[in-house]
Amino acid sequence: MTSYLEFEKPIAELEARIAELRAAAEGDDVDISSELQRLELKSADLLASTYSSLTPWQKTRVARHPARPHFRDYVEYAFDEFIPLGGDRYYGDDEAIMGGLASLDGRRVVLIGHEKGHDTESRLKHNFGMGKPEGYRKAIRLMELAGRFGLPVVTLVDTSGAFPGVEAEERGQAEAIARSTEACLALPVPMVATIVGEGGSGGAVALASAERVLMLEHSVYSVISPEGCASILWRTAEKAADAAEAMKVTAQHLQQLGVIDRIVPEPVGGAHRDPGATAEALAAAIGEELDALSDLAPAELRRLREERFLRIGEG
């Protein structure tokens, strides 16, 4: 059932052996419980040690894992209520970026985020989480709504990047992203952004220009995909692992660089091994951040947000 990543091969083999033993033991009188226990311990150790030392490229693979929880999963597991709102009022409704009114442990917020989909049908419906101008314009509309009604904004960022297509360009992809970033910076209410999977370039920044930026433990955030960077600088996408290393795309690196504020731990073996527990940890972290910001005046919130970005690159 579990879809294993390449570097998880030893784990996959162990788990297969455990499953075999179990099957063989069924209806048999041979006592294999001690052997099973030994293997299970070994497997758990291996999983823990593998995930405690993932390379940037391995983390990229985990962040893109098909079974990694997405926006809809977090809505289900982490929020008490979600009332989706749709449409940009100009052109259409972009399902790659979802948003609406939500309740997080009793706190009323506006929730916005990318949804990648989990099977062929839903991936197509959500365009693999690649937003179009109408998606970013919907986000702007919802942020303005949040500002007027004093609702904090929570965003969940998970995109390989904004959609690169003819129609997206025609309808002003660049302008929509720029205005969405501007809308974040203008918010008179608290904003907490979390990179839950991939934070891909401008398509991510447009929903992450917040005063508090969090990342899930194995998520990645970068200016260009490792493949894209490798194909330009190394002249082959095969060097993606080197590019991921060089660009420092991991939550741990980005915290050192002062680009993000907090890392939300994932269950052992990654978010996809326990979406419920991941969502719970995420909800708790976002809740704490919102509470810490709740007493700040609009001007103070904007000042925090501005200073965070102006600081970057100075001295």
Next chain:
Amino acid sequence: MNWFTRVRNSLPFVAKRTTEENLWVKCPGCQEMLFTKEYEENLNVCPRCGHHGRIGADRRLTLLLDDGFEVLDQPEVREDPLKFRDSKKYTDRLKQARAKNPHADAFTVGSGEIEGRPAVVGVQDFGFMGGSMGMAVGTAFCRGAERALTRKCGYVVVTAAGGARMQEGILSLMQMPKATVMTRRLKAAGLPYIVLLTDPTTGGVTASYAMLGDVQIAEPGALIGFAGQRVIQDTIREKLPEGFQRAEYLKEHGMVDMVVKRHDLRETLATLLDYLQPRAAA
């Protein structure tokens, strides 16, 4: 204006030795061979087909600002914070770029007047590592905005970028919101922010300060877009429409206000600055 900037501004653009090789230049538009001297005197615009060639930061500033403008110092930023290397070290790439360019990075700010109207002009130079936006570019953009705020005058930004300064990773990406903080401050102060899009302006630069102008001007034929054409083609696997992502195409799709020939830019900017007079924000 200090002695050094005055001397620098009075220097001719690039003193080249005249050889057979650089006596002639091939127009990228119509492929005609043109006299280099004639081409440069015509502001790198082809007298035959009107193709607008790229020009460096100093020439652009001279072209837009009245004589006697001040060139702001390059801001100090953390150099190579990621200790980045691909086939080459980033620091070596920077050294190489600096050897070929009068400036230390891809964004240069001039403070002066346009036909007598006070203005600050920021110019992004494609000639310096493809105009790519890193910390130096983002910070210089902000310094230009700060100068406009201090002088209470308009900010004109000439954009050109092939993409992000990948060697600065996420710090390059963070220049998008950083620059946007300053465009918001200009707006709040009631100062005009005018963008001149030149060939090529793509990626994160387009998706931040290049699309936030009160008035958006583009040079004829300039390539302007968010995604690169090859990336789009790989995604949709169709032929791109005629003129796709060119200045005229953007005009047609409502993304720029006007497409203006290089020779008319100074006058156009002066007129716009007359209308968009600084005033206290409501």
